[in-house]
Amino acid sequence: MILPRLQDAADNAEVKVSARNVNVFYGQTHAIKDVSLDIADKSVTAFIGPSGCGKSTFLRCINRMNDTIEGCRVTGTLLLDGEDIYAPAVDPVQLRARVGMVFQKPNPFPKSIYDNVAYGPRIHGLAAGKAELDAIVEEALRKAALWNEVKDRLDAPGTGLSGGQQQRLCIARAIATQPEVLLMDEPCSALDPIATAQIEELIEELREGFSVVIVTHSMQQAARVSQKTAFFHMGTMVEYDDTTRIFTNPSDQRTQDYITGRFG
Numbered sequence: 547m548i549l550p551r552l553q554d555a556a557d558n559a560e561v562k563v564s565a566r567n568v569n570v571f572y573g574q575t576h577a578i579k580d581v582s583l584d585i586a587d588k589s590v591t592a593f594i595g596p597s598g599c600g601k602s603t604f605l606r607c608i609n610r611m612n613d614t615i616e617g618c619r620v621t622g623t624l625l626l627d628g629e630d631i632y633a634p635a636v637d638p639v640q641l642r643a644r645v646g647m648v649f650q651k652p653n654p655f656p657k658s659i660y661d662n663v664a665y666g667p668r669i670h671g672l673a674a675g676k677a678e679l680d681a682i683v684e685e686a687l688r689k690a691a692l693w694n695e696v697k698d699r700l701d702a703p704g705t706g707l708s709g710g711q712q713q714r715l716c717i718a719r720a721i722a723t724q725p726e727v728l729l730m731d732e733p734c735s736a737l738d739p740i741a742t743a744q745i746e747e748l749i750e751e752l753r754e755g756f757s758v759v760i761v762t763h764s765m766q767q768a769a770r771v772s773q774k775t776a777f778f779h780m781g782t783m784v785e786y787d788d789t790t791r792i793f794t795n796p797s798d799q800r801t802q803d804y805i806t807g808r809f810g
């Protein structure tokens with residue numbers, strides 16, 4: 547399906563995810579109201595806005611994580627590379643291998659460091675044998691900037707790592723299936739400034755290979771890591787533009803008020 551480009555779309559970049567008139571309901575609560583946007587490939591898009599405005603809800607539409615929430619209903623169109631994410635033929639498990647997710651709180655499985663990363667490639671049959679799986683695990687841990695810290699203890703439990711290391715392990719787990727889009731829901735909120743800086747550096751590197759979408763409460767972080775920013779307020783997307791423009795010369799008063807700390 548080819549959609550007309552939106553005016554504020556990803557400029558000349560290739561569009562990876564397109565949303566048109568997306569609405570999300572939790573029972574009677576109308577959490578996302580008619581959101582349309584295009585997310586560029588090989589770039590970082592930040593979602594900002596006050597608590598409860600719907601950032602996480604919209605993020606979860608992109609890999610159908612909302613399917614797992616009882617009473618949650620999504621309407622409208624969401625496309626990945628022009629293909630309908632909500633088509634009946636789409637297997638959400640396969641979709642989530644293409645659209646990986648990293649959560650606010652690091653959530654390693656109660657398994658070894660190696661098995662945490664090998665989990666996705668194993669269930670999706672991405673490695674022909676042990677040597678290939680070893681190579682996938684090493685590459686994912688290297689990309690997540692964790693390899694040097696764990697290469698001598700791959701059999702140790704993932705839950706025994708520090709918070710920042712656990713979050714990088716979860717990033718390694720998410721990228722081991724070679725996703726095309728990586729969704730990050732406040733990935734640094736549980737981390738100290740050093741671990742946060744490491745994750746931000748990593749995001750900068752990851753965007754060479756993926757489309758990254760990050761929900762953040764830190765405007766400094768959005769400004770540092772993203773090229774595009776969407777500002778949400780009370781379930782609507784108020785403004786979506788180049789990050790530099792959002793933070794220097796937004797066109798909507800509500801965006802201006804939020805970035806200057808007048809509410810939220």
Ligand SMILES: Nc1ncnc2c1ncn2[C@@H]1O[C@H](COP(=O)(O)OP(=O)(O)OP(=O)(O)O)[C@@H](O)[C@H]1O
Pocket residue numbers: 572575577595596597598599600601602603604615
């Ligand atoms: N599982 C759920 N069941 C019912 N309502 C929900 C659920 N998750 C979110 N909501 C409601 O949907 C709205 C948007 O919530 P959401 O978590 O997406 O906002 P957010 O912008 O990500 O907030 P925060 O920044 O605090 O994480 C809120 O009114 C919230 O109460």
